[in-house]
Structure formats: structure tokens, C-alpha cells
Amino acid sequence: MAIRKDVDRAASGPYAESGSQALSVKDVGRLLLRCADKPGLVAAVSAFLASAGANIVSLDQHSTEQSGGTFVQRTIFHLPGLSAARDALERDFGAKVATRFDMDFRLTEAAKPKRVAIMASKDDHCLLDLLWRTRRSELDMTVVMVISNHPDLADQVRPFGVPFVHVPASKDNRAVAEQRQLDLLRGNVDLVVLARYMQIVTPTFLAEVSCPLINIHHSFLPSFVGAAPYRRAKERGVKLVGATAHYVTETLDEGPIIEQDVVRVDHRHGVGDLIRLGADVERAVLSRAVLWHCEDRIIRYGNQTIVF
Incomplete structure (x- = not known):
């Protein structure tokens, strides 16, 4: 069964992840995560990205139950110099957020097909x-x-x-x-x-x-x-x-x-x-x-x- 939230599905190519205006994929990251649902997840992810100097462009989330289910989230963010900072950002997120919440996550760069x-x-x-x-x-x-x-x-x-x-x-x-x-x-x-x-x-x-x-x-x-x-x-x-x-x-x-x-x-x-x-x-x-x-x-x- 596929569960799909009806959000804008921007065209691929030089621009992606756009709503009302196009956003260059340069320095755009995608953070996907899955873990047991509990309070504080969205706040922890947002605070980490903010502290790293990233600006959240879009955030989609879903919980399989009102409480006690599985939580999934896709966050699109912009961080100048992402390509150079990516590996350190991934390590820091793993240590400071993912370990704390026992998350499975992946971090990718939109500019890398x-x-x-x-x-x-x-x-x-x-x-x-x-x-x-x-x-x-x-x-x-x-x-x-x-x-x-x-x-x-x-x-x-x-x-x-x-x-x-x-x-x-x-x-x-x-x-x-x-x-x-x-x-x-x-x-x-x-x-x-x-x-x-x-x-x-x-x-x-x-x-x-x-x-x-x-x-x-x-x-x-x-x-x-x-x-x-x-x-x-x-x-x-x-x-x-x-x-x-x-x-x-x-x-x-x-x-x-x-x-x-x-x-x-x-x-x-x-x-x-x-x-x-x-x-x-x-x-x-x-x-x-x-x-x-x-x-x-x-x-x-x-x-x-x-x-x-």
C-alpha cells in the first residue's frame, strides 16, 4: 500500500523542490528519517538544522498513529557550502539527534543526480x-x-x-x-x-x-x-x-x-x-x-x- 501526501511534486532538472517560485538545487539538502514517534522530534531536527546555519525550505511529516506509532519526515533545507559540509553534518546529526531518538535517516544533496x-x-x-x-x-x-x-x-x-x-x-x-x-x-x-x-x-x-x-x-x-x-x-x-x-x-x-x-x-x-x-x-x-x-x-x- 502506498500512502501519498498530495504536495507539490516539482519537475526535475536545474530547479527542484519549488512551490510558488523556483529554487536552485545548489546547496539544497534532503533529510529523510524514520523512528518511533515521540514528542520533540520535529523540534530536535529543526533546532539542529538551525544551529548548523541551514534554512528549512519545506517539511513533510507523517505519524502512523496518534501516539505510539512510527514517525517519518522529509525535510528540504538550504545550507551554503553544503557539499563541503555534508559529511560533517551527517556525522553530527547522527551523534546529536539520530542516536538520541534511535532514527534511521539519510542525508542527500539535491544537486547530485x-x-x-x-x-x-x-x-x-x-x-x-x-x-x-x-x-x-x-x-x-x-x-x-x-x-x-x-x-x-x-x-x-x-x-x-x-x-x-x-x-x-x-x-x-x-x-x-x-x-x-x-x-x-x-x-x-x-x-x-x-x-x-x-x-x-x-x-x-x-x-x-x-x-x-x-x-x-x-x-x-x-x-x-x-x-x-x-x-x-x-x-x-x-x-x-x-x-x-x-x-x-x-x-x-x-x-x-x-x-x-x-x-x-x-x-x-x-x-x-x-x-x-x-x-x-x-x-x-x-x-x-x-x-x-x-x-x-x-x-x-x-x-x-x-x-x-
Whole structure:
């Protein structure tokens, strides 16, 4: 379940985190935290940032219960010279605030785009959409490589100037393929996006890749698993076609949901129509999930997400 507060979601690129006016991302930091709810949390964070010379630009928070629940907060602040001060600021916050409240937290710089790898198979709609949006500066990220278990999409990726790496992968050579993929990814990327990558990712891979993975799939699950879901959905007479973007966990297709959307269909739509509409929804849902991750808007809570 995704819990989303309807706040302004500023476009990525040279300006971000804006409300009525644009704010340069230079010297803008993002502080995300999660801990047991108790009095004094907001005051402690605000006082720390003020004492460090930072100005809070925006602050979003949520408690899962009126008392005794889990507290999450996303704070955007401006601090001149943030890049040079970041490491010391992170250490000081850990020592003076996070330890006191037993917080999980992360501190990032808005001016440093996430380094992203995209994994794909033969379907191109999600892959090309992400590359196109990145080229247009709609996604605040750098795509450092595309990894595919098929060579089919190499020519389509080439015009974007992104390295395309073909790593043959199937259930018969999964261990060898994943080791090659890990050699490429480990330490080089902040996020891996499975853009219709049609291979199972093993727990070993998840443990060793050392960054989050986001997956996209149709929302017919668990009703129409396996091959030809749209054909079987048409035979069943579905009235909605949808898509789900979620973080990848060891349990297949059951990780924390980031975003979902649907479009209505009826008896006039053939299987081809359902596939086309499904691809449209998948593109939109995946791009939003990736955008929110790259803008540090997502805080995981159990098997859910809170998206600010």
C-alpha cells in the first residue's frame, strides 16, 4: 500500500523542490528519517538544522498513529557550502539527534543526480520512455548503463549515448549471469530499474547489489500470472487495466508498492488494445516511481511506502 501526501511534486532538472517560485538545487539538502514517534522530534531536527546555519525550505511529516506509532519526515533545507559540509553534518546529526531518538535517516544533496542502471529484456516501451525523459531532464538522474539479457534493443538504445551491455541470462545460467551483472553494477549505481526485465532476480543478487531495485508489472496479479496475461484478462472480461511499480524484495512481486494506476476498458477493446493501454500505464507509473525515488520522496515503512 502506498500512502501519498498530495504536495507539490516539482519537475526535475536545474530547479527542484519549488512551490510558488523556483529554487536552485545548489546547496539544497534532503533529510529523510524514520523512528518511533515521540514528542520533540520535529523540534530536535529543526533546532539542529538551525544551529548548523541551514534554512528549512519545506517539511513533510507523517505519524502512523496518534501516539505510539512510527514517525517519518522529509525535510528540504538550504545550507551554503553544503557539499563541503555534508559529511560533517551527517556525522553530527547522527551523534546529536539520530542516536538520541534511535532514527534511521539519510542525508542527500539535491544537486547530485542518482546514478541509475536500467535492466530490460525485449519490450522497449518502459526502457525508451525512461531514456527519453532523462534526455529531456524530466528525471533527475544519469543513466549509466542498460543491461539486457537479449541483444534486440541495442540499436534503439544507441542514439541516447548510453552503454548497452548484453548479458545472456536464463534459468539455466542464472548464477553466472548475475555475477556478471553484479560486476557491472556493484559500487557504480544508486538505483537499478527493472524496465520489463523478464528474469527472476535471486536473493543473492539483491543482497550483493547494494542499492534499491524498482520493478514494474501489470496489475492483474495474482489473477493472471505467467504468460499472455492480457489475452487471459480479455477472456475474463476485465474492466480495468493497470500497472504497479514497487521495490524488489526476496518475495516475488510483493515488495513495497510505490505507485499504481489504472485505465478503464470495456467489451470494445481487443487484446491488442489492452496491451497498448497497459504499456501506456506502465510507462507513466514507472516514470513517476523512478522520479520520486530520485527526488528522495519515498520512505519505506514495513512493506509499505510513504511518498511525500
